[in-house]
Amino acid sequence: GTAEASNKKLRALLGGKGFGIEVIRGLGLPVAPSFTIDTSVCRDFLSNPDGGLDPKLTTSVHQALKSIEKVADKKFGDPTKPLLVSVRSGGEFSMPGMMDTVLNVGINDQIVEGLIAIKEERFAFDAYRRFLEGYGKIVLGIGTDPNTGEKTNDPFSESFDMVKKDHGITDDNFLGAPELSSIVDIYKEIIENSGHTIPQDPAIQLENTIQAVFKSWNSPRAVAYREANGIDNNLGTAVTVQEMKFGNRGENSGTGVLFTRDPNTGENILYGDVLFNAQGEDVVAG
Numbered sequence: 001g002t003a004e005a006s007n008k009k010l011r012a013l014l015g016g017k018g019f020g021i022e023v024i025r026g027l028g029l030p031v032a033p034s035f036t037i038d039t040s041v042c043r044d045f046l047s048n049p050d051g052g053l054d055p056k057l058t059t060s061v062h063q064a065l066k067s068i069e070k071v072a073d074k075k076f077g078d079p080t081k082p083l084l085v086s087v088r089s090g091g092e093f094s095m096p097g098m099m100d101t102v103l104n105v106g107i108n109d110q111i112v113e114g115l116i117a118i119k120e121e122r123f124a125f126d127a128y129r130r131f132l133e134g135y136g137k138i139v140l141g142i143g144t145d146p147n148t149g150e151k152t153n154d155p156f157s158e159s160f161d162m163v164k165k166d167h168g169i170t171d172d173n174f175l176g177a178p179e180l181s182s183i184v185d186i187y188k189e190i191i192e193n194s195g196h197t198i199p200q201d202p203a204i205q206l207e208n209t210i211q212a213v214f215k216s217w218n219s220p221r222a223v224a225y226r227e228a229n230g231i232d233n234n235l236g237t238a239v240t241v242q243e244m245k246f247g248n249r250g251e252n253s254g255t256g257v258l259f260t261r262d263p264n265t266g267e268n269i270l271y272g273d274v275l276f277n278a279q280g281e282d283v284v285a286g
Contacts, residue, residue: 013038015090015238033071034242035064037210039092042236045214053207061210062203065241072243076106077202079114084127084244087209089216089237098225099237100138100216102209103279104131104244106202112184119249125180126248130279132156132187132198135205139212140196149220159186173277206241213239247279255279 011019018036025031041057053061065085069075074083084106089099104127107115115124133156136142143154163183169175175183191198199205216222217237226233247255256274261267 012092012235013040013238015039015092015240016094017088017090018238018240019090021240021242032243032245033068034240035061035068036090037061037239037241039236039238042214042217042238043234045211046218046236049211049215053211058207061206061241065206068241068243074243076206077111079110080118082106082111082114082118084111084131085206085241086244087206087213088240088242089213090240091217091231091237092235093229093231095222095225095229095231098219098222100213100219102131102134102138102212104128104134105205105209107131108198108200108202108205110200111202121177122175122180123246123249125177125184126175127246129160129180129183129187130248132184132191135198135209136187136191136194136196138216139208140191140194142190142194142196155190156187159183159190210239210241213237247275248277251276253277 007019010022014022014036015038018034018038021031021034021036037057041054045053065076065083068085069083072083074081076083076085084104086101086103087105088101091099107128112124112128115127136156137144137154143152143156144150145152160183163179163186164170164172164175167175167179169179188198199208214237223233225231247253254274254276255278256272258270258272258274260270262269262271
């Protein structure tokens with residue numbers, strides 16, 4: 001009754017991801033600190049996307065970021081204790097693979113050096129190349145036709161595969177720090193050659209990424225998916241900003257998609273996919 005109605009209302013505001021995080025947190029299970037910008041903000045933004053983010057929203061985002069910093073004991077933009085975040089979309093109804101997510105937001109040329117000092121070189125360059133690719137594709141639209149939203153090419157994957165081939169490497173995990181550092185330089189060139197730059201200011205990275213995730217609600221593939229599945233085009237997406245947890249920290253780290261039942265049979269067993277030494281998009285990208 002009332003609880004169900006309340007949950008439905010909350011899911012409509014926070015989207016599936018934001019709602020799921022709150023449910024997990026409410027169960028007392030460990031979950032990385034986060035905040036969610038609700039769907040009504042997306043609807044307001046999409047009524048005038050060229051106007052950028054409302055200054056009040058920008059202020060609220062940076063205040064909310066401070067609460068993540070406090071819990072994580074890290075600081076956004078600080079090379080000595082760097083906080084990196086994921087920026088994730090999440091509508092009221094599941095739209096798998098349709099909406100956009102950017103990982104490792106908050107990294108730059110200084111912070112990658114800080115990560116090298118705190119953690120290790122290979123991990124730091126791997127995190128940076130993943131950010132550059134995500135930001136390049138999703139925020140800057142590299143490899144996508146601006147008019148149709150269709151993928152035209154993927155210079156990031158092409159150059160990544162070329163570096164692997166040049167070094168006789170077939171498994172991503174065998175790429176070392178020197179190879180990953182060269183991939184970072186190549187990705188920067190791809191971005192510059194397309195007439196763009198990556199902001200070195202983590203705050204601007206975050207603001208631009210939030211706008212891009214809002215805009216992904218109206219991408220041609222998302223619109224087509226909603227039409228095919230009878231989902232209202234006017235709902236908008238929530239955006240969840242969450243402290244990064246790194247599945248690519250080595251063979252004892254990983255990422256996965258887990259169900260509490262077998263989705264094929266309904267059997268009450270844990271079911272899912274996991275990849276070690278990887279980040280989220282690696283699993284869903286096959």
